[in-house]
Amino acid sequence: MASELPAQAELVVAQYPGRGDRFAESAVEDVRRMASSVSAELVTLEPHAPLLLFGHSFGALVAYETALVLQRSGVRPVQLVVSASPPPRLAGGGETHLHDDDELWSIVCGYGGVEPEIAADADLREVLLPILRSDIRANELYEPPVNPPSLDCPVICYHGIGDPLVNESELVEWGEVTTGSFSVRRRSGGHFHVFSAVGDLLEDVFADVAIDGLRRRAVS
Numbered sequence: 315m316a317s318e319l320p321a322q323a324e325l326v327v328a329q330y331p332g333r334g335d336r337f338a339e340s341a342v343e344d345v346r347r348m349a350s351s352v353s354a355e356l357v358t359l360e361p362h363a364p365l366l367l368f369g370h371s372f373g374a375l376v377a378y379e380t381a382l383v384l385q386r387s388g389v390r391p392v393q394l395v396v397s398a399s400p401p402p403r404l405a406g407g408g409e410t411h412l413h414d415d416d417e418l419w420s421i422v423c424g425y426g427g428v429e430p431e432i433a434a435d436a437d438l439r440e441v442l443l444p445i446l447r448s449d450i451r452a453n454e455l456y457e458p459p460v461n462p463p464s465l466d467c468p469v470i471c472y473h474g475i476g477d478p479l480v481n482e483s484e485l486v487e488w489g490e491v492t493t494g495s496f497s498v499r500r501r502s503g504g505h506f507h508v509f510s511a512v513g514d515l516l517e518d519v520f521a522d523v524a525i526d527g528l529r530r531r532a533v534s
Protein backbone atom coordinates (compact mmCIF):
# COMPACT_ATOMS: atom_id res chain seq x y z
CA MET A 315 0.00 0.00 0.00
CA ALA A 316 2.80 2.44 0.84
CA SER A 317 4.07 2.37 -2.75
CA GLU A 318 0.63 3.49 -3.95
CA LEU A 319 0.55 6.59 -1.76
CA PRO A 320 1.04 10.11 -3.12
CA ALA A 321 4.67 11.23 -2.91
CA GLN A 322 3.94 13.68 -0.09
CA ALA A 323 2.17 11.11 2.10
CA GLU A 324 3.67 8.89 4.76
CA LEU A 325 1.94 5.69 5.86
CA VAL A 326 1.84 5.05 9.60
CA VAL A 327 0.31 1.69 10.51
CA ALA A 328 -1.17 1.03 13.93
CA GLN A 329 0.21 -2.29 15.17
CA TYR A 330 -2.11 -3.69 17.82
CA PRO A 331 -0.75 -5.81 20.71
CA GLY A 332 -0.67 -9.51 19.86
CA ARG A 333 -0.07 -8.87 16.16
CA GLY A 334 3.01 -8.66 13.97
CA ASP A 335 6.11 -7.58 15.86
CA ARG A 336 3.98 -7.26 19.01
CA PHE A 337 2.89 -10.89 18.83
CA ALA A 338 4.28 -11.70 22.30
CA GLU A 339 2.11 -9.05 23.95
CA SER A 340 -1.36 -9.76 25.29
CA ALA A 341 -4.11 -8.70 22.92
CA VAL A 342 -6.23 -5.67 23.77
CA GLU A 343 -9.91 -6.35 23.12
CA ASP A 344 -11.32 -2.93 23.87
CA VAL A 345 -11.75 -0.42 21.04
CA ARG A 346 -11.39 2.62 23.26
CA ARG A 347 -8.20 1.34 24.85
CA MET A 348 -6.80 0.75 21.38
CA ALA A 349 -7.81 4.27 20.34
CA SER A 350 -6.21 5.76 23.43
CA SER A 351 -2.93 4.00 22.68
CA VAL A 352 -2.99 4.93 18.99
CA SER A 353 -3.75 8.59 19.69
CA ALA A 354 -0.97 8.74 22.30
CA GLU A 355 1.51 7.58 19.66
CA LEU A 356 0.19 9.92 16.99
CA VAL A 357 0.60 13.06 19.07
CA THR A 358 4.32 12.29 19.36
CA LEU A 359 4.77 12.49 15.59
CA GLU A 360 5.81 15.57 13.68
CA PRO A 361 3.30 18.18 14.90
CA HIS A 362 2.81 19.89 11.55
CA ALA A 363 1.98 16.76 9.57
CA PRO A 364 -1.79 16.58 9.08
CA LEU A 365 -3.40 13.28 9.99
CA LEU A 366 -5.74 11.37 7.73
CA LEU A 367 -7.20 8.44 9.68
CA PHE A 368 -8.21 5.27 7.84
CA GLY A 369 -9.84 2.25 9.46
CA HIS A 370 -11.25 -0.91 7.94
CA SER A 371 -13.82 -3.23 9.55
CA PHE A 372 -13.51 -2.98 13.35
CA GLY A 373 -10.51 -0.74 12.67
CA ALA A 374 -13.05 1.84 11.48
CA LEU A 375 -14.34 2.05 15.05
CA VAL A 376 -10.77 2.37 16.34
CA ALA A 377 -10.14 5.18 13.84
CA TYR A 378 -13.37 6.95 14.87
CA GLU A 379 -12.57 6.71 18.58
CA THR A 380 -9.01 7.85 17.84
CA ALA A 381 -10.39 10.89 16.03
CA LEU A 382 -12.49 11.75 19.08
CA VAL A 383 -9.48 11.49 21.40
CA LEU A 384 -7.30 13.57 19.09
CA GLN A 385 -9.94 16.27 18.68
CA ARG A 386 -10.35 16.53 22.46
CA SER A 387 -6.60 17.04 22.72
CA GLY A 388 -6.62 19.74 20.08
CA VAL A 389 -5.12 17.64 17.27
CA ARG A 390 -7.81 17.60 14.62
CA PRO A 391 -7.54 15.02 11.80
CA VAL A 392 -7.99 16.47 8.33
CA GLN A 393 -10.14 13.51 7.31
CA LEU A 394 -11.62 10.31 8.72
CA VAL A 395 -11.99 7.44 6.28
CA VAL A 396 -13.96 4.40 7.43
CA SER A 397 -14.60 1.16 5.59
CA ALA A 398 -16.70 -1.99 6.00
CA SER A 399 -18.23 -1.05 9.33
CA PRO A 400 -21.65 -0.03 10.57
CA PRO A 401 -21.81 3.42 12.18
CA PRO A 402 -20.85 3.61 15.86
CA ARG A 403 -24.41 3.79 17.21
CA LEU A 404 -25.29 0.55 15.43
CA ALA A 405 -21.98 -1.24 15.93
CA GLY A 406 -21.23 -3.94 18.44
CA GLY A 407 -23.26 -6.96 19.44
CA GLY A 408 -23.05 -10.54 18.28
CA GLU A 409 -21.71 -13.82 19.58
CA THR A 410 -19.45 -14.95 16.76
CA HIS A 411 -16.43 -14.72 19.06
CA LEU A 412 -17.99 -17.39 21.30
CA HIS A 413 -17.99 -20.09 18.60
CA ASP A 414 -15.52 -22.95 18.86
CA ASP A 415 -12.44 -22.90 16.64
CA ASP A 416 -13.90 -24.96 13.80
CA GLU A 417 -17.07 -22.87 13.60
CA LEU A 418 -15.22 -19.58 13.86
CA TRP A 419 -12.72 -20.56 11.16
CA SER A 420 -15.54 -21.65 8.88
CA ILE A 421 -17.36 -18.35 9.39
CA VAL A 422 -14.26 -16.24 8.75
CA CYS A 423 -13.32 -18.20 5.64
CA GLY A 424 -16.88 -17.81 4.41
CA TYR A 425 -16.44 -14.04 4.32
CA GLY A 426 -13.96 -14.49 1.49
CA GLY A 427 -10.89 -12.92 3.06
CA VAL A 428 -8.85 -16.08 3.58
CA GLU A 429 -7.02 -17.57 0.60
CA PRO A 430 -7.79 -21.30 0.05
CA GLU A 431 -4.18 -22.33 0.66
CA ILE A 432 -4.21 -20.50 4.00
CA ALA A 433 -7.60 -21.92 4.96
CA ALA A 434 -6.21 -25.42 4.44
CA ASP A 435 -3.02 -24.83 6.43
CA ALA A 436 -3.53 -26.14 9.97
CA ASP A 437 -0.43 -24.41 11.36
CA LEU A 438 -1.43 -21.01 10.00
CA ARG A 439 -4.94 -21.54 11.30
CA GLU A 440 -3.58 -22.02 14.81
CA VAL A 441 -1.65 -18.76 14.54
CA LEU A 442 -4.45 -16.71 12.99
CA LEU A 443 -7.46 -17.92 14.98
CA PRO A 444 -6.58 -16.23 18.29
CA ILE A 445 -5.96 -12.94 16.48
CA LEU A 446 -9.20 -13.17 14.53
CA ARG A 447 -11.17 -14.13 17.63
CA SER A 448 -9.67 -11.18 19.48
CA ASP A 449 -10.58 -8.75 16.69
CA ILE A 450 -14.11 -10.10 16.45
CA ARG A 451 -14.53 -9.98 20.23
CA ALA A 452 -13.37 -6.35 20.33
CA ASN A 453 -15.83 -5.51 17.58
CA GLU A 454 -18.77 -7.35 19.13
CA LEU A 455 -18.18 -5.97 22.63
CA TYR A 456 -17.92 -2.38 21.41
CA GLU A 457 -20.34 0.02 23.05
CA PRO A 458 -20.90 3.35 21.30
CA PRO A 459 -20.15 6.49 23.29
CA VAL A 460 -23.08 8.30 24.90
CA ASN A 461 -23.61 11.79 23.47
CA PRO A 462 -20.17 11.99 21.83
CA PRO A 463 -18.98 15.35 20.54
CA SER A 464 -19.21 15.81 16.80
CA LEU A 465 -16.07 15.64 14.74
CA ASP A 466 -15.43 18.62 12.51
CA CYS A 467 -13.47 16.88 9.77
CA PRO A 468 -14.78 15.38 6.52
CA VAL A 469 -15.79 11.71 6.73
CA ILE A 470 -15.72 9.24 3.84
CA CYS A 471 -17.37 5.86 4.24
CA TYR A 472 -16.47 3.04 1.83
CA HIS A 473 -18.78 0.09 1.29
CA GLY A 474 -17.83 -3.11 -0.48
CA ILE A 475 -20.81 -4.13 -2.58
CA GLY A 476 -22.27 -7.34 -1.24
CA ASP A 477 -20.54 -7.10 2.14
CA PRO A 478 -22.43 -9.62 4.34
CA LEU A 479 -21.37 -7.85 7.53
CA VAL A 480 -22.66 -4.37 6.75
CA ASN A 481 -26.17 -3.10 6.01
CA GLU A 482 -25.59 -0.51 3.31
CA SER A 483 -28.78 1.37 4.17
CA GLU A 484 -27.36 2.17 7.63
CA LEU A 485 -24.13 3.73 6.44
CA VAL A 486 -25.65 7.17 5.98
CA GLU A 487 -25.59 7.42 9.77
CA TRP A 488 -21.81 7.71 9.67
CA GLY A 489 -22.55 11.24 8.49
CA GLU A 490 -23.98 12.06 11.90
CA VAL A 491 -20.59 11.78 13.62
CA THR A 492 -19.33 14.98 11.99
CA THR A 493 -20.29 18.53 11.16
CA GLY A 494 -18.01 18.29 8.14
CA SER A 495 -18.76 16.88 4.72
CA PHE A 496 -19.75 13.25 4.31
CA SER A 497 -20.09 10.74 1.52
CA VAL A 498 -20.67 7.00 1.07
CA ARG A 499 -18.71 5.42 -1.77
CA ARG A 500 -19.33 1.93 -3.13
CA ARG A 501 -16.64 -0.44 -4.41
CA SER A 502 -16.66 -3.98 -5.70
CA GLY A 503 -15.02 -6.66 -3.60
CA GLY A 504 -17.33 -7.23 -0.65
CA HIS A 505 -15.99 -6.95 2.88
CA PHE A 506 -12.38 -7.11 1.69
CA HIS A 507 -12.67 -4.55 -1.10
CA VAL A 508 -9.62 -2.70 0.25
CA PHE A 509 -7.34 -5.40 -1.17
CA SER A 510 -8.45 -4.82 -4.76
CA ALA A 511 -7.58 -1.82 -6.95
CA VAL A 512 -5.61 -0.30 -4.07
CA GLY A 513 -4.23 2.48 -6.23
CA ASP A 514 -7.73 3.58 -7.24
CA LEU A 515 -8.83 3.54 -3.62
CA LEU A 516 -5.96 5.70 -2.45
CA GLU A 517 -6.37 8.11 -5.33
CA ASP A 518 -10.00 8.53 -4.34
CA VAL A 519 -9.17 8.94 -0.65
CA PHE A 520 -6.62 11.69 -1.27
CA ALA A 521 -8.61 13.46 -3.98
CA ASP A 522 -10.55 15.48 -1.41
CA VAL A 523 -7.64 16.32 0.90
CA ALA A 524 -6.47 19.85 0.18
CA ILE A 525 -3.49 20.81 2.34
CA ASP A 526 -1.35 23.64 1.06
CA GLY A 527 2.34 23.50 1.85
CA LEU A 528 2.11 20.58 4.22
CA ARG A 529 3.05 16.95 3.92
CA ARG A 530 0.14 14.55 4.32
CA ARG A 531 0.27 11.62 6.68
CA ALA A 532 -2.11 8.70 6.36
CA VAL A 533 -2.73 6.55 9.41
CA SER A 534 -4.22 3.10 9.00
